[in-house]
Amino acid sequence: MQLELIDVTKVYRGQKRAIDGLTLRIGTGLLGLLGPNGAGKSSLLRIAATVTRPSSGRILFNGTDVVARPNELRQTLGFLPQDFGVYPHLSAREFLSYLAAVKGLSARSARSRIDELLELVNLTEAAKRPLGGYSGGMLRRVGIAQALLADPRVIIVDEPTAGLDPEERVRFRNLLSDLAADRIVLLSTHIVSDIESVSNDIAIMAQGRLRRRGTPEELLGTMTGQVWETVVGPAEAAQLQARYVVSRTVRTTAGVRVRLLSGGPPTADAIAVPPDLEDVYLGVVPGSGASTGELPAVPR
Numbered sequence: 001m002q003l004e005l006i007d008v009t010k011v012y013r014g015q016k017r018a019i020d021g022l023t024l025r026i027g028t029g030l031l032g033l034l035g036p037n038g039a040g041k042s043s044l045l046r047i048a049a050t051v052t053r054p055s056s057g058r059i060l061f062n063g064t065d066v067v068a069r070p071n072e073l074r075q076t077l078g079f080l081p082q083d084f085g086v087y088p089h090l091s092a093r094e095f096l097s098y099l100a101a102v103k104g105l106s107a108r109s110a111r112s113r114i115d116e117l118l119e120l121v122n123l124t125e126a127a128k129r130p131l132g133g134y135s136g137g138m139l140r141r142v143g144i145a146q147a148l149l150a151d152p153r154v155i156i157v158d159e160p161t162a163g164l165d166p167e168e169r170v171r172f173r174n175l176l177s178d179l180a181a182d183r184i185v186l187l188s189t190h191i192v193s194d195i196e197s198v199s200n201d202i203a204i205m206a207q208g209r210l211r212r213r214g215t216p217e218e219l220l221g222t223m224t225g226q227v228w229e230t231v232v233g234p235a236e237a238a239q240l241q242a243r244y245v246v247s248r249t250v251r252t253t254a255g256v257r258v259r260l261l262s263g264g265p266p267t268a269d270a271i272a273v274p275p276d277l278e279d280v281y282l283g284v285v286p287g288s289g290a291s292t293g294e295l296p297a298v299p300r
């Protein structure tokens with residue numbers, strides 16, 4: 001199975017290029033698409049899911065042109081869009097039954113599949129309640145269930161863990177990782193920790209372009225010798241933040257431990273440390289740390 005996006009460009013009316021000549025070949029397994037807000041991830045996923053047409057470029061599913069003949073992919077596609085909407089007066093079960101009918105599932109197979117999925121996303125108890133009263137995390141889980149309705153071979157999910165609590169996040173990551181054993185799973189996120197534990201294939205996107213693609217080991221290898229830690233006073237920590245891409249600061253009893261990216265030692269007693277994926281991400285997309293919401297401010 002292969003999904004290929006070849007030299008894809010997307011230009012919205014009167015805007016700059018949301019996707020700019022991007023090529024991505026995706027085989028069985030889980031591909032984590034990482035990038036800051038506005039990088040073009042959603043646009044790319046909507047194109048891959050046949051919801052939007054590219055301005056130029058080709059999309060092939062097992063060699064078939066998806067733009068000209070979308071049905072082959074659509075029949076086996078599960079898609080969770082970022083702005084997934086529901087009918088507030090329907091219950092989860094009614095909503096999923098309705099979508100199953102739209103997808104052409106027989107009433108009988110739909111019923112058992114829906115039972116299975118409600119269990120899988122932990123909504124069996126709430127299944128009869130109107131969706132209008134669901135929390136954001138619960139709605140996300142309904143979205144995940146609908147994407148899996150027709151037992152798709154290709155699963156495309158846009159920021160699937162948004163609004164989920166930490167426990168649900170882990171649960172869902174593991175679910176996608178299991179599904180990816182014999183399916184194509186394409187997942188987008190701007191949170192590094194969402195994919196580092198489950199994805200052996202990571203693509204980093206920024207400003208409509210593919211910036212890196214590889215296994216975690218390959219990506220980490222690109223930053224070897226460029227990540228440093230040093231313990232300094234608060235004033236010097238602020239100076240380092242102004243001069244370098246800082247991936248983390250931690251206040252300790254000895255001072256502020258600053259972790260930063262630099263080609264050489266930033267201070268006399270700085271120590272080179274093994275890179276992690278957050279460092280790689282910040283190295284590729286400087287300034288994206290703010291969007292992860294995970295960097296504490298330097299105390300001044």
Ligand SMILES: Nc1ncnc2c1ncn2[C@@H]1O[C@H](COP(=O)(O)OP(=O)(O)OP(=O)(O)O)[C@@H](O)[C@H]1O
Pocket residue numbers: 012013015018035036037038039040041042043044082
């Ligand atoms: N329907 C649209 N019409 C006009 N511009 C759009 C449309 N959809 C996206 N864009 C623009 O295209 C660019 C890429 O947006 P896109 O939503 O694909 O990025 P993203 O990486 O998914 O970010 P986010 O996580 O914030 O959705 C942005 O500048 C955005 O404003």
